[in-house]
Amino acid sequence: MSSTSSPTATEPKRRLRLPSFSAQILIGLVIGVLAGWAALEIGPTAAGEDNWLTVTLTTIGGSFVSLLKAVVPPLVFTAIVASIANLRGVANGARLAGQTLLWFAITALVAVAIGIGLGLVLQPGANAAVDAADAAEPSRTGSWLDFLQGLIPGNFLGLGASSSLRTDDAGAVLGVDTGVSFNVLQIIVLALAVGIAALRSGKKAEPFLAFNKSLLKIIQTVLWWIIRLAPLGTLGLVGRAIATYGWSSLGNLGTFAVAVYVGLALVLFVVYPVLLRAHGLSIGRYFKGAWPAIELAFVSRSSIGTLPVTERVTHRNLGVPRAYASFAVPLGSTTKMDGCAAIYPAIAAIFVAQFFGVDLGVTDYLLIAFVSVVGSAATAGLTGATVMLTLTLSTLGLPLEGVGLLLAIDPILDMGRTAVNVAGQVLVPVIVAKRENILDLDKYASADAEDLFEDDDEDETEAAGITAADGAATPVLAGSRQ
Numbered sequence: 001m002s003s004t005s006s007p008t009a010t011e012p013k014r015r016l017r018l019p020s021f022s023a024q025i026l027i028g029l030v031i032g033v034l035a036g037w038a039a040l041e042i043g044p045t046a047a048g049e050d051n052w053l054t055v056t057l058t059t060i061g062g063s064f065v066s067l068l069k070a071v072v073p074p075l076v077f078t079a080i081v082a083s084i085a086n087l088r089g090v091a092n093g094a095r096l097a098g099q100t101l102l103w104f105a106i107t108a109l110v111a112v113a114i115g116i117g118l119g120l121v122l123q124p125g126a127n128a129a130v131d132a133a134d135a136a137e138p139s140r141t142g143s144w145l146d147f148l149q150g151l152i153p154g155n156f157l158g159l160g161a162s163s164s165l166r167t168d169d170a171g172a173v174l175g176v177d178t179g180v181s182f183n184v185l186q187i188i189v190l191a192l193a194v195g196i197a198a199l200r201s202g203k204k205a206e207p208f209l210a211f212n213k214s215l216l217k218i219i220q221t222v223l224w225w226i227i228r229l230a231p232l233g234t235l236g237l238v239g240r241a242i243a244t245y246g247w248s249s250l251g252n253l254g255t256f257a258v259a260v261y262v263g264l265a266l267v268l269f270v271v272y273p274v275l276l277r278a279h280g281l282s283i284g285r286y287f288k289g290a291w292p293a294i295e296l297a298f299v300s301r302s303s304i305g306t307l308p309v310t311e312r313v314t315h316r317n318l319g320v321p322r323a324y325a326s327f328a329v330p331l332g333s334t335t336k337m338d339g340c341a342a343i344y345p346a347i348a349a350i351f352v353a354q355f356f357g358v359d360l361g362v363t364d365y366l367l368i369a370f371v372s373v374v375g376s377a378a379t380a381g382l383t384g385a386t387v388m389l390t391l392t393l394s395t396l397g398l399p400l401e402g403v404g405l406l407l408a409i410d411p412i413l414d415m416g417r418t419a420v421n422v423a424g425q426v427l428v429p430v431i432v433a434k435r436e437n438i439l440d441l442d443k444y445a446s447a448d449a450e451d452l453f454e455d456d457d458e459d460e461t462e463a464a465g466i467t468a469a470d471g472a473a474t475p476v477l478a479g480s481r482q
Contacts (some may be wrong), residue, residue: 007240021230028234032057032299035235036242047456050243053107057239064233067226071219075308077191079326085209086197086323096436101326104336105373107275111267111338111420112372113345116365118263124256124347125354132211155200156438188330221310234299241411241434253409255282264416265341272427279434281444289317289447290426297422301414303333306422317441317447320433332425337388339417339424342372345392352393352402363398371395386410 018213019027050058088308197204287294293310300306307330315325344366353360371392386403393400433439 007064008441019196021292022295024231025234025292025299028231029238029299032238033233033242039239039243052241052248054240057236057291060236061233061238062236064226065300065302068230068302068308068311070299071223071226072307073187074215075219075223076187076330077194078212079311080188080330081195081209081212082199082216083326085201085212085325086326092436093267094316094323096432097327099427099432099435102332103431104332107271107428108336108338108342108373108426110367111263111272111342111424112346112369114266114271115343115372116350116368116480118259119347119350122255122259122262123354124259125351125356188334220308224424227309230296230300236295237299237301242414246410252399253406256347256406257413259347260344260413261416264339264420267338268423269330269345270422272423275427275431279304279431281430281434285444285447286318286427286430289313289444290423294419294423294428297418298415301418302469303337303421303425304417306335306418307465310422310425314404314429315441318430319443319447320429321438321440322435324438325429328429329425332428336425336428337417337421339420340414341388343420344413344417348389348402348406349392349396350399351406352398352450355402355405356399358398360396367395368392383427388466 025373032047035053035057038350039057042051042053044052050351090164123325198209272286276283276286290313293313296309297306303310311325311329314320314329315322320328349368350435351359353364387406389406390400393402430439
């Protein structure tokens with residue numbers, strides 16, 4: 001009599017382990033470069049339109065960024081309201097906000113000083129081979145009035161709409177294109193007002209705060225579904241950039257491009273590490289923990305679109321308390337832009353002055369520094385660094401037509417600028433948390449991006465301690481200064 005044996009215990013099924021998030025982004029980057037090169041080789045169609053591969057890459061990349069931006073408004077609003085609720089009763093809340101803004105200014109000042117120095121040494125305007133006929137004023141400009149107007153919401157959600165006529169070559173109207181935009185600075189102002197009002201309302205606002213917390217969790221879940229598409233988005237975004245702009249335009253503005261990227265590299269790989277070391281923090285652990293956000297920023301060219309990843313790596317990988325990170329990171333995404341608002345406009349302003357033969361004095365360089373440190377909020381909610389550049393040029397009285405000379409390579413420069421922006425948005429909360437003794441040093445020391453997509457069900461008050469005084473319990477951030 002024969003018998004068959006069967007295992008007494010069922011062996012667990014092996015799950016296919018995908019490469020890490022960073023590795024997936026790199027794979028998408030490589031494939032995107034190859035696809036973009038192929039699209040560039042195919043060239044436009046006989047009618048002068050983009051070929052099928054360029055259209056495909058544009059659709060993939062544009063769809064990914066659109067999905068990210070669609071979730072950002074409710075995410076920022078609910079996250080800031082929740083962070084204010086978490087910070088209630090915290091003795092050092094005002095100090096944290098003040099220290100955050102101070103370090104935003106300090107790092108921006110260092111970045112703009114590097115930009116001015118590189119502009120004077122490398123002389124990008126004197127070594128440019130562009131034609132003055134290419135100079136043209138941009139369609140969108142910035143001014144100090146933009147900053148004031150940006151603070152005042154036009155509606156409860158801070159949304160705006162625009163429309164334009166679509167015509168053919170003969171001028172016949174084919175239809176109307178409409179679009180909806182949002183101003184993150186306005187959303188932050190609204191969220192701050194609602195959050196503070198909810199706290200002032202006391203127990204009557206508890207149902208609203210509970211609803212906001214649940215809504216935030218739902219939005220975060222949807223958001224991480226979108227973030228998982230980042231490798232595919234990388235493929236489309238990088239491929240489209242190469243297929244559309246190529247690399248030939250870099251030749252005429254080579255010195256300018258080199259100056260910008262040298263400045264970005266100095267800030268990212270010299271200034272930031274010096275600050276980390278000065279505060280007794282590991283440089284390698286910082287880059288390992290922050291790299292997913294820096295990498296996504298480089299390919300997406302959007303600090304706002306990268307915001308969810310930036311906030312998560314700041315809290316989860318680097319040990320910044322969630323209550324503080326959920327406040328500092330969204331604020332930094334609109335006002336902390338060392339790449340777009342410090343290095344780039346400084347070098348670009350010097351380029352325009354040199355190209356048009358305008359001599360700049362000490363006062364002009366001080367104005368560049370002032371605009372970079374204070375004026376970056378004027379660009380909140382707007383795309384790219386063009387608005388910040390025009391704000392700088394108009395403050396110095398330089399020709400706005402100079403912006404047109406730089407637009408050809410702007411997308412190539414914008415990748416590096418955005419990566420530095422996001423790196424700074426992670427750095428400042430880490431430094432402030434360390435200075436205020438609220439940084440989780442064990443979590444920082446074990447910074448790892450491999451669990452970026454795991455569920456995060458930690459209690460919202462994880463960073464809070466309970467201090468009993470006269471029999472009353474008062475929530476205080478662990479290690480906070482009284």
